[in-house]
Amino acid sequence: MSNFTHFNEQGRAKMVDISEKEETHRIAIARSSIEVNEETYEKITNQHIKKGDVLAVAQVAGIMAAKNTSDWIPMCHPLQLKGVDVSFDWQRDQSSYHLIITVSVKTKGNTGVEMEALTAATATALTVYDMTKAIDKGMVIGPTYLLEKQGGKSGDYKRERKEG
Numbered sequence: 001m002s003n004f005t006h007f008n009e010q011g012r013a014k015m016v017d018i019s020e021k022e023e024t025h026r027i028a029i030a031r032s033s034i035e036v037n038e039e040t041y042e043k044i045t046n047q048h049i050k051k052g053d054v055l056a057v058a059q060v061a062g063i064m065a066a067k068n069t070s071d072w073i074p075m076c077h078p079l080q081l082k083g084v085d086v087s088f089d090w091q092r093d094q095s096s097y098h099l100i101i102t103v104s105v106k107t108k109g110n111t112g113v114e115m116e117a118l119t120a121a122t123a124t125a126l127t128v129y130d131m132t133k134a135i136d137k138g139m140v141i142g143p144t145y146l147l148e149k150q151g152g153k154s155g156d157y158k159r160e161r162k163e164g
Contacts, residue, residue: 001039006075015075021110026151030117032101034125041090041097051131055088058075058101058127062086065123066105066116076115083107084116084122086124100124102147112152119142 008014036044044054051057063084070078083106091098103120105113125141132139149157 005035013075015077018077021153023108023110024104024139024151025106026112026149027106028113028117028149029102029147030114030145031120031147032121032125032126032142034099034101035083035096035140036099036128036132037096037136038133039140040132040139043135044099044132045090049131054128054131057131058124059086059088060125062101062103062120065114066103066120069116069119070141072119073115077111079107079109079116080112081110081113081116081136084120086120098113099128110150114146118146138154 003114005016006013006133012137024062029153043049047161048150063086065072066084083104085104086109089102101121101124103117103124105117105120107113122144125144130140145159146157147159
C-alpha cells in the first residue's frame with residue numbers, strides 16, 4: 001500500500017501530508033459545458049429567466065465551489081486561493097447550443113488547485129441547469145476535464161486533445 005499516497009499502513013484512507021512540500025505558484029484551468037436547446041439559449045442570453053441573470057449567478061456559484069472544494073471532496077486540503085475566474089463562451093451545432101465554461105484557479109501553496117478548478121466548473125454547469133430546468137430538463141452537462149496545470153513537484157500539464 002505504500003505506493004498509494006491516500007492510504008495509511010493499514011490500507012485505510014488518509015489525508016496526504018503536504019507539510020514538507022515546497023510552496024510554489026499553482027494554477028489549474030478546467031473546462032465543462034452544458035448543452036441547452038434554443039429556447040433556453042435565447043432566454044439565458046436575453047436575461048429572460050425569472051430566477052435572474054443565469055450566468056452571473058452561475059459564475060458566483062463556481063467561485064464559491066472553488067473556495068469550498070475541501071468541504072465536498074473528502075481528502076482535499078483546504079486552500080487559501082489567490083484567484084478564481086469563471087468565463088463563458090457559446091458554441092452552436094445543428095441541434096443545440098453549448099455553453100463552454102472555463103475556470104482558472106490560482107494560489108501560492110504546497111498543493112495544487114486542480115480539484116478546485118474542476119469543482120468550480122462542475123458547480124457552474126449545475127447552477128445553469130438548476131436555474132433553467134423549468135424550460136428544459138434534457139440538458140446535458142459535460143465533459144468536464146482539466147485543461148492545464150502549472151507548478152508543483154509533478155510539473156506542468158497541458159491537455160493535448162481538444163474537447164468541448
